[in-house]
Amino acid sequence: MEQQQHHLKIVVVGLGQCGGNFADEFARLGYRAIALNTSTTDLKDLTAVPKDFRVHIGLSGRNGAGKDRRLGQKSVLSNRDKILERVKTLSRGADVLLLAGGMGGGTGSNLGDLVNLLAPSGLPVACLVTIPTESESGITKVNAIYGLNNIIRSKLASLIIVDNNKILKIFPDASIADFYSKANQLVARTLAEFNSTNDEQKSISIRSFDSEDFRKVFLSGGVTVFGAASVKVDGGITEDAIFSRLKHIWDSSGLLAEGFDYTTASLAAVIFYAPADVLERSSANIMEKLNQSIKKITQGAAVYTGIYQMKEPGPVKIFTMLGRLSLPNRIINLMSQAAIEGQHLAQKVKQRMPTLDLTEIESMEFFFEDTPAFDDKASMANKQNNLMAYLKDPDKEVRKRAVAALGEKADPKTSSVVISLLNDPDEEVRMEAAKALRRISAAAEGTVQ
Ligand SMILES: Nc1nc2c(ncn2[C@@H]2O[C@H](COP(=O)(O)OP(=O)(O)OP(=O)(O)O)[C@@H](O)[C@H]2O)c(=O)[nH]1
Numbered sequence: 001m002e003q004q005q006h007h008l009k010i011v012v013v014g015l016g017q018c019g020g021n022f023a024d025e026f027a028r029l030g031y032r033a034i035a036l037n038t039s040t041t042d043l044k045d046l047t048a049v050p051k052d053f054r055v056h057i058g059l060s061g062r063n064g065a066g067k068d069r070r071l072g073q074k075s076v077l078s079n080r081d082k083i084l085e086r087v088k089t090l091s092r093g094a095d096v097l098l099l100a101g102g103m104g105g106g107t108g109s110n111l112g113d114l115v116n117l118l119a120p121s122g123l124p125v126a127c128l129v130t131i132p133t134e135s136e137s138g139i140t141k142v143n144a145i146y147g148l149n150n151i152i153r154s155k156l157a158s159l160i161i162v163d164n165n166k167i168l169k170i171f172p173d174a175s176i177a178d179f180y181s182k183a184n185q186l187v188a189r190t191l192a193e194f195n196s197t198n199d200e201q202k203s204i205s206i207r208s209f210d211s212e213d214f215r216k217v218f219l220s221g222g223v224t225v226f227g228a229a230s231v232k233v234d235g236g237i238t239e240d241a242i243f244s245r246l247k248h249i250w251d252s253s254g255l256l257a258e259g260f261d262y263t264t265a266s267l268a269a270v271i272f273y274a275p276a277d278v279l280e281r282s283s284a285n286i287m288e289k290l291n292q293s294i295k296k297i298t299q300g301a302a303v304y305t306g307i308y309q310m311k312e313p314g315p316v317k318i319f320t321m322l323g324r325l326s327l328p329n330r331i332i333n334l335m336s337q338a339a340i341e342g343q344h345l346a347q348k349v350k351q352r353m354p355t356l357d358l359t360e361i362e363s364m365e366f367f368f369e370d371t372p373a374f375d376d377k378a379s380m381a382n383k384q385n386n387l388m389a390y391l392k393d394p395d396k397e398v399r400k401r402a403v404a405a406l407g408e409k410a411d412p413k414t415s416s417v418v419i420s421l422l423n424d425p426d427e428e429v430r431m432e433a434a435k436a437l438r439r440i441s442a443a444a445e446g447t448v449q
Pocket residue numbers: 015016017018019021022038039064065066067068072101102103104105106107108109130131132133136140162164180181183184
């Protein structure tokens with residue numbers, strides 16, 4: 001079924017939760033798909049990817065990578081053979097591997113390693129990635145930049161960048177439950193429509209956009225942007241109306257990251273589906289003019305066009321794709337956010353828990369041992385010294401307790417010190433000293449009171 005309907009037989013390989021969700025979405029559209037994840041929980045949640053192709057690549061005893069890019073990378077690399085075997089089994093006779101992953105996650109950010117692993121198999125490798133929203137954390141943004149950079153450095157046939165920041169702009173009423181699924185559906189369906197061959201039941205080819213054209217534009221070796229629009233046309237189509245529509249699709253690019261320098265594009269595709277009456281009223285030189293405008297804005301891109309006459313009346317449908325663009329401005333903006341927020345977070349992580357300054361309280365002691373716990377002469381001497389210091393302490397409570405402790409020891413050698421406390425300015429201390437002295441004398445006489 002897939003073979004007749006699609007220009008290119010694309011096999012989708014999702015990495016991490018986001019990648020798996022995209023794989024699931026493409027599987028629902030009839031594509032062959034495989035999901036690789038460090039998390040068994042995420043794999044269980046998939047519904048359309050066949051169970052045999054939900055591959056757990058976790059390190060033993062771990063579930064997920066917890067945003068730790070290095071842990072995710074270890075998981076990918078140490079499961080190399082398992083991944084190669086599963087992808088090879090699924091991709092027999094395929095034209096392209098489309099690897100999908102969320103830049104920012106500990107697992108998905110290693111998509112570049114997966115490209116390097118799968119590129120030697122001989123199939124061209126395209127990537128579909130998401131970049132995080134503004135509100136996501138510094139660590140996510142730093143992971144995303146590392147992940148993107150690795151992908152750009154790998155042997156890549158195409159890069160599609162979905163900007164999650166745009167989901168709420170396009171779906172302002174999205175709920176928490178369908179936030180991602182709406183976005184994934186829109187991206188997967190638009191790409192799948194582009195990849196669908198003309199349905200001869202519904203339209204007649206006037207100028208055909210064939211599979212080789214799609215292959216050239218889609219696998220052009222740079223960033224790819226694509227989109228579709230329906231235009232209600234009264235009368236014929238005009239070059240101005242179509243060109244401004246194309247420009248709008250490229251500028252806003254739906255959910256894809258925006259801010260492209262169009263002069264970097266080297267390939268462009270424009271395909272129309274229009275009812276017979278609209279085509280009859282449209283001048284033949286529109287396509288010439290349109291080609292000129294596209295060449296001008298892209299400074300010479302090769303333009304591939306397709307025109308189809310729809311058998312049923314309806315609005316004009318336009319599909320367009322630009323290939324081999326350089327990175328859009330949105331990535332520069334993400335880089336600077338990652339640098340600022342990432343640095344701040346890294347500093348926080350480096351900081352140790354501050355210790356408390358105890359200098360003001362470290363000499364305080366509130367309880368005295370009645371008897372030394374063990375026979376340690378040094379410690380005893382120390383305690384004795386402390387006791388002598390406490391007898392001179394400005395706090396009468398401390399002096400009182402110290403003299404009471406001497407009374408309890410009832411050591412005749414301390415009698416002279418205790419006697420000196422009989423002159424203490426505080427009456428309670430003097431009384432405690434008197435009591436201690438009685439105990440010391442009693443002990444000296446051999447009777448303890
Ligand atoms: N568009 C879209 N973006 C997603 C989806 N799921 C996650 N994301 C984005 O992808 C980033 C990475 O998240 P995950 O895919 O959950 O991360 P992971 O690759 O599983 O990595 P760990 O959970 O750290 O192992 C997030 O920061 C989101 O921005 C999804 O289904 N669709």
